[in-house]
Amino acid sequence: MHARAGSSKFERVTSAPASHEPVAIVGGSGALGSALALRLSLAGVPVLLGSREEQRAVEALKRIVTLIGPRMDDHPIQLSAATNRNAVDQAELVLLCVPFRSHSETFTNLRPHLRPGQLIVDATVPLAAAVSGKATRTIGVWQGSAAQQAQEMVPEGVRVVSALHTVAAKTLGDLNHALAEDVLLCGDERADKARVAGLLQRIPGLRCVDAGPLEQARIVEQLTAVLIGINIRHRAHAGIQITGLPDAAALWPEHPNPQEDVR
Numbered sequence: 621m622h623a624r625a626g627s628s629k630f631e632r633v634t635s636a637p638a639s640h641e642p643v644a645i646v647g648g649s650g651a652l653g654s655a656l657a658l659r660l661s662l663a664g665v666p667v668l669l670g671s672r673e674e675q676r677a678v679e680a681l682k683r684i685v686t687l688i689g690p691r692m693d694d695h696p697i698q699l700s701a702a703t704n705r706n707a708v709d710q711a712e713l714v715l716l717c718v719p720f721r722s723h724s725e726t727f728t729n730l731r732p733h734l735r736p737g738q739l740i741v742d743a744t745v746p747l748a749a750a751v752s753g754k755a756t757r758t759i760g761v762w763q764g765s766a767a768q769q770a771q772e773m774v775p776e777g778v779r780v781v782s783a784l785h786t787v788a789a790k791t792l793g794d795l796n797h798a799l800a801e802d803v804l805l806c807g808d809e810r811a812d813k814a815r816v817a818g819l820l821q822r823i824p825g826l827r828c829v830d831a832g833p834l835e836q837a838r839i840v841e842q843l844t845a846v847l848i849g850i851n852i853r854h855r856a857h858a859g860i861q862i863t864g865l866p867d868a869a870a871l872w873p874e875h876p877n878p879q880e881d882v883r
């Protein structure tokens with residue numbers, strides 16, 4: 621493993637060559653972003669962990685490296701800390717993990733760094749907590765959903781897939797927790813959703829399900845508020861499983877070797 625500290629752009633940990641295209645995580649210092657960086661890094665995906673402040677990204681990277689610990693010896697880790705802008709400059713796949721209250725501001729700031737061909741994976745939930753309301757309620761978004769707001773704000777040629785709303789950061793970030801849950805993907809292009817499934821299904825125990833066009837995000841984003849209520853009542857970190865589906869290989873024939881079915 622090579623650990624490079626104090627570079628002008630970012631701190632970096634590299635232990636093997638890449639086996640996937642790099643992924644930028646905007647809001648990588650947060651609960652969901654850090655958990656994704658942890659699991660994706662272990663799955664061999666090069667991750668550019670972004671923050672508004674490079675130092676916060678470096679701190680998050682150090683926490684993740686500590687969690688990975690000795691697993692570093694037999695996993696090809698490629699993890700870099702960067703500003704959100706530098707991260708987005710270096711990746712065609714961008715995971716957006718920021719609170720709804722900063723959603724539109726984040727797109728305004730990142731817009732000059734977005735370019736045609738990039739794919740945004742938006743996990744944002746418009747929880748009422750963004751306006752001092754309850755986390756078990758959502759607020760209305762004029763466009764229909766946060767994901768549709770994102771699609772309206774990105775430059776021409778950048779597309780959005782909505783994903784990950786039902787995956788709890790707590791369990792995702794706990795390597796002792798064996799995941800076994802579904803991720804609903806909403807997007808207007810099947811190829812985009814297949815690309816996202818190809819990324820997220822590298823995380824053992826996550827199965828992606830095509831949940832329809834981006835406008836369906838207005839329903840899926842609401843599920844988080846329901847799950848938060850369930851979690852409060854049952855002191856749990858609940859996810860979802862869709863029953864009655866064919867196996868993962870049939871769900872995503874675009875990926876000839878999908879991971880074993882999580883059921």
Ligand SMILES: NC(=O)c1ccc[n+]([C@@H]2O[C@H](COP(=O)([O-])OP(=O)(O)OC[C@H]3O[C@@H](n4cnc5c(N)ncnc54)[C@H](OP(=O)(O)O)[C@@H]3O)[C@@H](O)[C@H]2O)c1
Binds near residue numbers: 647716743747789844
């Ligand atoms: N947590 C979960 O279990 C979970 C599950 C599914 C979906 N989600 C959704 O995923 C998104 C992220 O959730 P989270 O729990 O990870 O949130 P979080 O920890 O509160 O925040 C994530 C990151 O967003 C950045 N951020 C905070 N305020 C910002 C602002 N005003 N402008 C720009 N960036 C700001 C911060 O990074 P820097 O300060 O370093 O820039 C922060 O570390 C939310 O929309 C949430 O609804 C969360």
